[in-house]
Amino acid sequence: PTTRYYEWAVGEATGSPDDFQRTMLVVNNQFPGPLIEVNSGDELVVNVFNKMSNGTTIHWHGQIQNGTNYMDGTSGITQCPIPPGMNFTYRFTIDPNQYGTFWWHAHASTQYTDGIYGPFIIHSPNEPIIDQYDREAVIVLSDWYHDMSSGLLTQYLSNAGIDGSNYGGFNPGAEPVPDSGLINGLMTGSSFIFEPNLRYRLRLINAGSLTEFVFSVDDHVLDVVEADGTSLDAVSVHRVPINVAQRYSVILTTNQTSGSYNVRGEMQSVCYKLTNPNLNTMVLGTMTYGAEPSTNVTTQDWSDAFPQDCVDLNSTMIVPALPLAAPNSTQDVLVTMSFQQTVDSGGQQTRAFINNTSWQPDSSDATVLQMSLGGATTSFDSNQLVVVSDNIGVINLVLNNQDDASHPFHLHGHVFWIVGEGAGLYEPGVSIYTSSTNPPRRDTLSVPGYSWIAIRFSTDNPGLWAFHCHIGWHMAAGLLMQFASLPSEIQKFNIPSYVGEQCKSQSGGSLVG
Ligand code: C2O
Numbered sequence: 001p002t003t004r005y006y007e008w009a010v011g012e013a014t015g016s017p018d019d020f021q022r023t024m025l026v027v028n029n030q031f032p033g034p035l036i037e038v039n040s041g042d043e044l045v046v047n048v049f050n051k052m053s054n055g056t057t058i059h060w061h062g063q064i065q066n067g068t069n070y071m072d073g074t075s076g077i078t079q080c081p082i083p084p085g086m087n088f089t090y091r092f093t094i095d096p097n098q099y100g101t102f103w104w105h106a107h108a109s110t111q112y113t114d115g116i117y118g119p120f121i122i123h124s125p126n127e128p129i130i131d132q133y134d135r136e137a138v139i140v141l142s143d144w145y146h147d148m149s150s151g152l153l154t155q156y157l158s159n160a161g162i163d164g165s166n167y168g169g170f171n172p173g174a175e176p177v178p179d180s181g182l183i184n185g186l187m188t189g190s191s192f193i194f195e196p197n198l199r200y201r202l203r204l205i206n207a208g209s210l211t212e213f214v215f216s217v218d219d220h221v222l223d224v225v226e227a228d229g230t231s232l233d234a235v236s237v238h239r240v241p242i243n244v245a246q247r248y249s250v251i252l253t254t255n256q257t258s259g260s261y262n263v264r265g266e267m268q269s270v271c272y273k274l275t276n277p278n279l280n281t282m283v284l285g286t287m288t289y290g291a292e293p294s295t296n297v298t299t300q301d302w303s304d305a306f307p308q309d310c311v312d313l314n315s316t317m318i319v320p321a322l323p324l325a326a327p328n329s330t331q332d333v334l335v336t337m338s339f340q341q342t343v344d345s346g347g348q349q350t351r352a353f354i355n356n357t358s359w360q361p362d363s364s365d366a367t368v369l370q371m372s373l374g375g376a377t378t379s380f381d382s383n384q385l386v387v388v389s390d391n392i393g394v395i396n397l398v399l400n401n402q403d404d405a406s407h408p409f410h411l412h413g414h415v416f417w418i419v420g421e422g423a424g425l426y427e428p429g430v431s432i433y434t435s436s437t438n439p440p441r442r443d444t445l446s447v448p449g450y451s452w453i454a455i456r457f458s459t460d461n462p463g464l465w466a467f468h469c470h471i472g473w474h475m476a477a478g479l480l481m482q483f484a485s486l487p488s489e490i491q492k493f494n495i496p497s498y499v500g501e502q503c504k505s506q507s508g509g510s511l512v513g
Pocket residue numbers: 059061074105107245410412466468470
């Protein structure tokens with residue numbers, strides 16, 4: 001293991017990823033942001049200097065953070081935002097048993113929507129798929145807006161709702177509609193030059209804020225071998241659906257005739273395409289064998305890219321390469337998510353709820369810091385749903401989704417087992433295993449509309465861990481709950497003094513960022 005150092009400046013820049021010029025938020029003037037590349041067990045040090053006018057934090061999506069929960073980078077949960085003009089040094093050890101494809105992003109309000117995200121790759125000789133490819137490439141898919149997210153969020157939360165800033169409609173509670181989609185930060189023109197007769201590992205990351213993508217490459221089969229850092233038994237498909245915050249590795253063999261092929265990110269936009277008729281839902285890049293990309297891509301119209309009967313990935317196809325049975329649970333947590341119109345001093349608002357709570361950043365101090373200082377370990381604001389576990393056990397978490405849309409839920413600090421899913425409301429007593437011996441394991445899963453899912457995880461990682469919908473608008477509307485594991489261990493953390501300093505400097509609490 002070695003120590004990897006990065007120096008980052010987060011600031012504003014002017015850019016036009018889809019030819020529309022706007023102010024965006026970027027790290028080191030790069031978009032997508034810098035690649036973090038480490039080996040399992042390395043120490044990572046990222047010094048983040050905030051050159052923006054709002055507070056920020058950076059979250060390392062999928063990292064276990066055992067013993068360093070205060071480096072998880074969740075604004076209002078594990079730290080106070082880095083104030084404008086100040087810096088914060090993230091320092092933690094990559095779990096020695098973790099490898100694969102991850103990402104990082106701002107975790108303060110909807111800031112990442114404006115561009116603060118990038119890939120995070122962990123290499124390891126122990127990764128089961130290590131011998132299955134010759135080369136690798138990172139492919140970041142994301143939806144994109146023409147307006148700053150802060151303004152869009154205000155409109156979304158206000159009862160007026162919005163259906164895209166330029167389309168004049170009135171649709172209460174509807175999420176802001178993207179203006180385009182991007183592959184590696186470009187709506188068109190991302191190009192990949194691959195040598196013939198090699199196996200390429202494509203590391204797919206959905207870094208968007210609302211939209212599920214379906215990824216494909218014309219005339220090529222994709223062998224799916226990784227989901228969120230878990231190596232899989234290879235499964236061959238033509239199209240890979242990838243929801244917000246999920247990652248897959250697929251292996252593409254360059255075994256076709258030379259030439260250029262479309263690389264496709266198809267935005268799943270059934271719910272909002274009509275409100276943005278200008279939205280081009282097929283985002284295209286180019287893969288070329290061995291030479292500069294030809295401007296003349298000789299492939300089919302996208303609708304013919306694959307015949308209807310070609311295989312799409314689905315969750316039942318995901319079989320971890322290293323089998324690991326889900327343990328029996330010691331505690332059941334049953335929650336229901338919903339959206340409601342509420343009235344407060346600001347007037348009518350759209351808020352999202354898990355049971356009766358709609359999360360907002362902790363109003364006084366980052367709670368984990370209070371806990372570490374010996375403060376009350378179980379007193380949280382009433383707007384927070386926090387499940388406290390004083391002992392190591394196994395939580396069986398059942399989430400009922402009573403909304404009509406699918407939601408990508410992410411649990412911080414853990415790899416969970418997906419032990420069941422079904423249509424409608426969960427009926428207690430139903431045996432929920434889909435596979436008791438080797439269920440899928442990942443850190444972000446899609447919960448289909450009007451359905452329930454059950455996941456299982458061990459409460460052996462001390463800290464405050466967010467569980468939330470990764471749609472940026474929903475998270476900001478409060479669709480987030482927390483698990484507080486082993487409070488007595490949290491109090492033994494050796495938290496560097498500078499972590500707490502930024503909370504003191506913001507007394508009065510501007511934890512929203
Ligand atoms: Cu990708 Cu709460 O995080």
